Amino acid sequence: MGTKFGNMHVITSDKQAVLTALKEVNAERSGSTGGSTKGLTGFEAILAEAERLRNVYYIVELKPGWISILNDSFEWGTVELIGERLSEFINEPVLTVSYFDDDVAEINLYRNGSLLTGHMWSNGTYELDKKEADTSVLSRHLGHHYLSKLNEILHMDDCEEAITALEELLQVPLWIHSEWLQDMEKEEEEWVQHYERHDFN
Template identity: 25%
Template sequence: MGRSFANLHIKSSNLEKTVEALRALSEGVPEVLGKSSKQESEDTKSIDSPNNSQENNKAMYISRSNEHWISVLHDYFVWGSVKKVGKVLSTLIEEPVMTAGFINEEIFELTIFEGGDLLAERIFCHPLTRDEYGLQEARLQDDYLQETLNIRNEDFEGLLRTTYSAEAVDQLSELTNLPIWSDWEWVPYEEDLRERFSKYEF
């Protein structure tokens, strides 16, 4: 099996507002992050271990990636689940929320949500992989995707022609200056990520 990762990005320059939205997500809809709800935690408090509250309070890593985007890593982000998080988070913040999921060096999936709605999706993979897994974009809106990412026409056309997932990640990382190659599990081992991301616990 090859590399896999998942991450999330909010198109915002307001770090404080974004952190508050992430706090609201963690505290108000904890199950979307794989955590117990407040009621479940209270119901099981008497039988929980002393460290349960810490285990249920997994950290997020947050980075002001550039002047337009804020990036987020979390233990529960994997290909598939990160889309659910992005969808819910987009109801708690006014700005677009982009999710990126990469699995086994085969598939790279990019989605953008606003107000709880999926507004754009792109899947980058080899045609044979697409056929094998029956992959199909739920909503193709390339004009919106290009506008949101602020990518020039010729560069965006080159990105769309890419059928290799890793190459698409490389191109998108360069075009947006976002840490697309990043994952919660990698932070302790990669100095660049440790310097770029700050740890938050909600």
């Protein structure tokens, strides 16, 4: 099995607005308050703990004007749905990034509940429809000075190479999942310590 992750980024410095919007989205998708796992055993306890962790988010602003969000349930196919919904609650662009088994990488940019543009890199393992981003839309929201480099990245064939290059360009953590934070902290990745844990249970 290869690497899997998903993460989300709101292009704003208003952390309180992001948290307020995230609480709204979380309340919709949770369907419960999380509850206690006390007294549960076996499979029931595992399911309850997984549900509880769905309501825990890690948030950081490592780059001014970019608020990054992690959650244990973020992966290819789910982070896109949550990012789209979040963009309905906050009047700022939301970028989602997902990666699946070194076979597929995808970025999507949302605003006001609509997809502005998106791009998918694939090695051909899965029969997926081609998805190419509009670089003018991407550069308008990510930065016009990135246009040339964005074009270069979008034309890369390798999923890992593309996401790594995009991470270096934007200077925002993209190659990351919430489940990796503890291990990264042990490896003395100092920037990881800036993530704030927000529990909406």
